[in-house]
Amino acid sequence: MIAYEHGTTLFHRLDPRSKLVAQFGFAFAAVTTTEPSVVAVLSLxxxxxxxxxxxxxxxxxxxxRFVLVLLALGPLFASLRFGPPWLALEHAPPSLLAGYQVVLVLFVSAAYVRTTPVRETRAAIQRHVPGRAGQLLGTGVGLVFRFFPVVLRDVRRARLALRARGGDELSTRERIQRLSLLTVEQAFSRGERLALALRARCFSWNPTLPRLAFGRADYPLVAAGLLLTGLGFVQVLGLPAAGSLPV
Structure with missing residues (x-):
């Protein structure tokens, strides 16, 4: 599981708002383009x-890895037909390209999670989404980032415990049922303890969040994000490239 890790890289020193703008622009450009040259540049x-x-x-x-397995099955499902011909292989390349585009977005998102503290992400959201909506969204993002890895660790421990007690001898259906039941019970237990901890620590909807300030490296990153967003709109609207405009 990828989570924030303290470091001194350039991305650690950047403002979360500039990273969010660049990440949005990259994702928008990646999922809208079909040009091989653009995809190659975005891959780099x-x-x-x-x-x-x-x-x-x-x-x-x-x-x-689980997301990658689903993406790998996409071209197969896209090619299947319910009558002859049973396979339409011409539909596989677009599905394969879409899966690759999702992988590129996951790369950039992982870098953001790795280099951005949860409190800074919450501060960026709450300072730009007004009112209780921003507070709710910021709190939700913070809780998800902290709570989801704990739930995953509980699932792994439940799977190991089931295997240690002879779970491998059960059928696949029985293993899934028992593992699902254990996971749901542990998730509700974690949720109750989380609610109790929030009340014990006087949880506030509007806490003192870290100060955010742009540095010199943030402005080029924002410009790159806006440029990528514009590139995505060009692809969506089908506008001609600069070199192909009529004279």
Missing amino acids: VALGTLAVARLSVFRVLWTY
């Missing part, structure tokens, strides 16, 4: 982002 950007964040490609792929 994604790999460079992981390198700057000091995050291994293999670690990201292992973390999102």
Whole structure:
């Protein structure tokens, strides 16, 4: 599981707002483009982002392995037909490209999670989404980032405990039923303890959040995010590229 880790990389020193703008622009451009040259450039950007964040490609792929399995099945499902011909292989490449685009977005998102504290993300959201909606959204994001890894660890422990008690001898259906029941029970137990801890610590909807300030490196990143967003709109609207405009 990828979570925030303290570090001194360039991305650690950037403002979370600039990283969010750049991440949105990258994701928008990645999922809307079909040009091979643009996809190649975005691939280099994604790999460079992981390198700057000091995050291994293999670690990201292992973390999102279940998502990758579903993406790998996408071309097969896209090619299946309910009558002859049973396979339409011409539909596989677009599905394969869409899956690859999602992988690029996961790379950039993993770099953001790795280099951005949860409190800074919450501060960025609450200071730009007004009212109780921003407070609720910021609190929800913070709780998800902290609560989800704990739930995953509980699932792994439940699976190991089931295996240690002879769970491998059960049928697949019985294993899934018991593991699901254990996971739900542990999740509700975690939720009750979380609610009690929040009350004990005088949980506030409007806590004192860290100060956010742009540095010199944030402005080029915001400009890159806006440029990528514009590129995405060009792809969506089908506008001609600059080199193909009529004279």
